């Protein structure tokens with residue numbers, strides 16, 4: 526079965542591709558390498574180095590390969606950047622994604638798994654966040670994700686598209702061959718581990734006066750392998766489910782300082798921190814309820830403990846201290 530994966534050379538896309546190949550799918554990988562890495566792509570995937578929203582590229586791929594489903598991970602995804610450059614986010618995450626959807630309709634590809642985000646909820650009224658919580662994103666990034674989710678609903682009723690949106694909380698961790706390497710890196714765990722590796726002096730912590738026990742933000746971390754597994758489960762259930770969104774989180778929250786402390790235990794290295802002003806659009810606490818995904822997708826995370834998540838990231842970063850070279 527041929528699956529088109531957009532953003533396959535990115536962090537989560539590389540692991541989704543790895544899992545699909547392990548399960549015997551053929552992967553057509555599309556990535557323009559604006560953020561991804563060629564070395565993150567398994568050589569047994571068919572790689573198109575291209576913009577996933579280019580109608581000519583999409584025509585070419587979908588007329589050549591018998592594609593059964595699409596996993597759409599490619600996006601711009603840096604929240605602070607989206608605050609001052611919303612155009613970029615709406616163009617890539619909505620306009621280009623719409624081109625992808627239209628090509629799917631044209632070639633009768635009726636299954637889509639979409640990478641959505643906890644950012645659709647904005648500042649939650651209660652914790653843990655369930656899928657029926659109010660949707661009020663506080664960044665153009667979060668807005669772009671929910672607008673596309675809404676488009677999926679209408680394409681479902683008009684064209685019979687089946688689409689599952691997976692609202693990831695914080696993806697983290699690595700497999701033995703694929704890990705997290707962004708330039709610039711904005712995610713906490715790889716930045717904490719860079720300090721442990723001696724590649725940075727300290728971890729910047731944005732905000733120390735949030736209404737949490739230690740004053741730093743609380744987040745929910747989910748292993749990238751468990752996210753990839755959820756994609757496979759979603760793909761196999763789309764036909765029965767239709768169009769629906771599911772949270773993917775670990776249901777446990779850790780403050781930034783707790784993450785640093787656990788990373789010190791895992792690595793055996795002291796990790797200095799420096800406090801900086803809080804950032805616009807950073808909610809104090811984001812913790813998911815993933816009960817719906819457990820119940821309806823049969824999702825059962827294999828690596829729920831933060832120690833294991835950090836340990837897998839540490840193994841990968843120690844093995845590849847400069848990340849991917851290409």
Ligand SMILES: NC(=O)c1ccc[n+]([C@@H]2O[C@H](COP(=O)([O-])OP(=O)(O)OC[C@H]3O[C@@H](n4cnc5c(N)ncnc54)[C@H](O)[C@@H]3O)[C@@H](O)[C@H]2O)c1
Nearest residue numbers: 532535536537556557559560561576577599600602640696
């Ligand atoms: N990492 C997280 O914690 C997290 C949390 C919530 C949601 N998400 C979502 O998951 C998805 C993957 O996230 P990630 O962390 O792996 O990001 P990433 O930046 O590592 O990967 C995205 C990939 O998409 C590619 N890409 C972007 N625009 C493209 C285009 N127009 N054409 C072709 N390729 C393009 C990039 O080159 C990159 O390889 C994104 O949609 C993101 O919004 C991520």
